[in-house]
Amino acid sequence: MKNKIxxxxxxxxxxxxxxxxIFVKPTKLGLDLVxxxxxxxxxxxxxxxxxxxxxxxxRLQFAIEQRVNKLGVAETVVQxxxxxxxxxxxxxxxxxxxxxxxxxxxxxxxxKKEGKAPDGSPIWVSTGLTGQDLAKSTLSTDAxxxxxxxxxFNAEGAKKFADLTKALVGxxxxxxxxxxxxxxxxxxxxxxxxxxxxxxxxxxxxYDEAERMVNLLNAGALPVPAKIVEENTVGPTLxxxxxxxxxxxxxxxxxxVMIFMIAFYHVPGLIADIALVIYSLILFAAFKTIxxxxxxxxxxxxxxxxxxxxxxxxxxxxxxxxxxxxxxxLFTAINSGFDRAFTSIFDSNMTTIITCTILYLLGxxxxxGFALTLxxxxxxxxxxxxxxxxxxxxxxxxxxxxxxxxxxxxKKEEIGQSYEATETKREKARFGILD
Amino acid sequence: MINTSRKNLVHVVKYxxxxxxxTTILLxxxxxxxxxxxxxxxxxxxxxVGIDYTGGTILQYGLEQKLQNSDVAKTRKNLEQAGIENPxxxxxxxxxxxxxxxxxxxxxxxxIRTKFIDKGSNxxxxxxxxxxxxxxxxxxxxxxxxxPTMGKELFKNSLIAVTLAFLGIVAYLSFRFRFDYALxxxxxxxxxxxxxxxxFSILGLLYNVQIDGLFITAILTVxxxxxxxxxxxxDRIRENLRYYSKKMSFGEIxxxxxxxxxxxxxxxxxxxxxTLLALYFFGGVTTRDxxxxxxxxxxxxxxxxxxxxxxxxxxxxxxxxxxxxxx
Numbered sequence: 230m231k232n233k234i235x236x237x238x239x240x241x242x243x244x245x246x247x248x249x250x251i252f253v254k255p256t257k258l259g260l261d262l263v264x265x266x267x268x269x270x271x272x273x274x275x276x277x278x279x280x281x282x283x284x285x286x287x288r289l290q291f292a293i294e295q296r297v298n299k300l301g302v303a304e305t306v307v308q309x310x311x312x313x314x315x316x317x318x319x320x321x322x323x324x325x326x327x328x329x330x331x332x333x334x335x336x337x338x339x340x341k342k343e344g345k346a347p348d349g350s351p352i353w354v355s356t357g358l359t360g361q362d363l364a365k366s367t368l369s370t371d372a373x374x375x376x377x378x379x380x381x382f383n384a385e386g387a388k389k390f391a392d393l394t395k396a397l398v399g400x401x402x403x404x405x406x407x408x409x410x411x412x413x414x415x416x417x418x419x420x421x422x423x424x425x426x427x428x429x430x431x432x433x434x435x436y437d438e439a440e441r442m443v444n445l446l447n448a449g450a451l452p453v454p455a456k457i458v459e460e461n462t463v464g465p466t467l468x469x470x471x472x473x474x475x476x477x478x479x480x481x482x483x484x485x486v487m488i489f490m491i492a493f494y495h496v497p498g499l500i501a502d503i504a505l506v507i508y509s510l511i512l513f514a515a516f517k518t519i520x521x522x523x524x525x526x527x528x529x530x531x532x533x534x535x536x537x538x539x540x541x542x543x544x545x546x547x548x549x550x551x552x553x554x555x556x557x558x559l560f561t562a563i564n565s566g567f568d569r570a571f572t573s574i575f576d577s578n579m580t581t582i583i584t585c586t587i588l589y590l591l592g593x594x595x596x597x598g599f600a601l602t603l604x605x606x607x608x609x610x611x612x613x614x615x616x617x618x619x620x621x622x623x624x625x626x627x628x629x630x631x632x633x634x635x636x637x638x639x640k641k642e643e644i645g646q647s648y649e650a651t652e653t654k655r656e657k658a659r660f661g662i663l664d
Numbered sequence: 665m666i667n668t669s670r671k672n673l674v675h676v677v678k679y680x681x682x683x684x685x686x687t688t689i690l691l692x693x694x695x696x697x698x699x700x701x702x703x704x705x706x707x708x709x710x711x712x713v714g715i716d717y718t719g720g721t722i723l724q725y726g727l728e729q730k731l732q733n734s735d736v737a738k739t740r741k742n743l744e745q746a747g748i749e750n751p752x753x754x755x756x757x758x759x760x761x762x763x764x765x766x767x768x769x770x771x772x773x774x775x776i777r778t779k780f781i782d783k784g785s786n787x788x789x790x791x792x793x794x795x796x797x798x799x800x801x802x803x804x805x806x807x808x809x810x811x812p813t814m815g816k817e818l819f820k821n822s823l824i825a826v827t828l829a830f831l832g833i834v835a836y837l838s839f840r841f842r843f844d845y846a847l848x849x850x851x852x853x854x855x856x857x858x859x860x861x862x863x864f865s866i867l868g869l870l871y872n873v874q875i876d877g878l879f880i881t882a883i884l885t886v887x888x889x890x891x892x893x894x895x896x897x898x899d900r901i902r903e904n905l906r907y908y909s910k911k912m913s914f915g916e917i918x919x920x921x922x923x924x925x926x927x928x929x930x931x932x933x934x935x936x937x938x939t940l941l942a943l944y945f946f947g948g949v950t951t952r953d954x955x956x957x958x959x960x961x962x963x964x965x966x967x968x969x970x971x972x973x974x975x976x977x978x979x980x981x982x983x984x985x986x987x988x989x990x991x
Contacts, residue, residue, distance in 0.1 A: 460721075467806050529943060544896065580895065
């Protein structure tokens, strides 16, 4: 009995710690619940870079991080998946299109000069002066009030630019941004000092357009072009709606299960319900502590695990009822009920954990969330449904004969009627049967 | 004897052929639908597959007004005229009761599926523009897009996941029980998976229901659950064999074991179904098909663990004994 009381206080301690954790720790909600963008970017090879090496990926990741940080949103994620993809998560975006356009642009700035194609037609050819030679870029207006992008070269870039303009006096020099011609001014004289301006050509720049170019130039060009191969964006309204609905479904589901358990198993049912509430507390605290990012699929996994957690209790109670029908006293019936149900519970939970592990290792991030919450649920339920329920059952029912079969949902005439169990000596010792 | 006073509620062994017949009735329509779909769909898949596997883009807009089904045809025509190839349009009506909980005043969601909107395409702008003309203040609430190569990879990964799950379970059960039990459990799982896929194939044909990445998750959960149920029955058979193998025939033991675990099997499924039904009726629209797959799977999983798997174990045992007698 001393052990039982000790265990009881241990359970109380776990509940208190869990409750504190729930209040102290923030809940991490997934993008599908708060709203946000999840993008997968794939690096593409170019003529000059024929193979995507880890070094290229690191540079791409750095460049993308720079840009994502410029969006000014907290808790963004940029990480490499596989050998040529980047996963980008941006929570709380309101303008879905803007963020996407900003990330996908290569932002390759190039200065080109006039040249001739093999067939004699005029084309623009590279000069070797690119965005890599820039020190910084700013937004300003020119004499006519038009928006322009001002460029400032670094030392090497300034020299290249001076040499280039000296050589091109009297000719046109073109400025390309991401392969698109921005403007092609005629060079009147050599320019020293390392400064230049890009005007938006004949139509001029709109403010947004110029601002975006400045931001992209300052964040740096991508080492290779990259394109979005997967996108999942959820607006904030849909996210809020999902949270409200999941809460409602969870509360309704949980209450219905609790009512069912009391209706079917009476007092043990009530004990299972208490264990279920404790289960939810521990699991929720675990989610916050690890932390597990809660997604819609994750919540579904959590609600499903409620149903599965009760399963262990149903197995145990059915077994205990059988033992009581056989006329055993309470202590023995409860003990053998738990003991005999344990192999079923253990084996079946192991198979769930096997499938969850596979889902976690192979699944997409949505599936991973589901697998993780379900697996955690199964593990916690082994503790709540077995340890907690057993402890409460013993403390409440004690060791005597069953005087009120109704407490277990049994009829008086059922007792001692069926199931002649034959136990081995070892089992008898374990269940505490005295013949 | 086991259960002297309580009558057996179900007779697995005695009505073996009836259970086989019922299994056939349950599975055949779905199998026919899957074969029909494989032949008629252009990508030869047994079920209608969503963008997760084929690649494509889905744009969802929230609208204040309630939409009618007649709006679908009109919007499709307008979008086609705007240059969108084969747009597929669905309307989800938001339950007005649920909507009180949230601040949004969205009454219906229009979902537009197109081919993958690649870099440089302005299809998304075209669609937004067109909807702006047709409805008042459509709000873009979600975008999901999967590139064609990504889709193929996801599909491959899903198949690998399902195969590994099967192998993992067979390995575990062979280790804990016997190989023939493991095989019976796996056949039971296969039975459940075919049933759920069959129903979704039929739903695909009738209501355009498509399977996505979450569907595979549901299938894997059903696999776990179905095995879970079967183990409980087998565990009981194993236990009863220890005590009664000399007094009773194998068939009697199977029947008794099924009946002893019957309340538990049904109650467990009920509690899980209760939570799933709550999710289905009150949870988010996006996970509804996922939940439906699990509801179907868990219901059929209970049936298969009670009737199908235990029948198989008994059937094999019978044949083995006959083989021994003749030899």
